[in-house]
Amino acid sequence: MKQYISREIETTCLNRLKTGMITAILGARQVGKTTLLMKLKETVAEQGIVSKERIFSFPGNRFFTGIETF
Secondary structure (H helix, E strand, O other): OOOOOOOHHHHHHHHHHHHOOOOOOOOOOOOOHHHHHHHHHHHHHHHOOOOHHHOEOOOOOOOOOOOOEO
């Protein structure tokens, strides 16, 4: 990632992932939702919250045709 701007929601998402809770990330176009998800995937793998083998992502911009599993 070139430059990442930390957001408060990142801590909330990480804490919820640790407890098994689900967080929906909604927002307008081009506000950083995908960047946040990529950063969360990187962080959970680095911290060992979830093994890399259990992190899946599906490319594309189709509404609800892919899922992110942590």
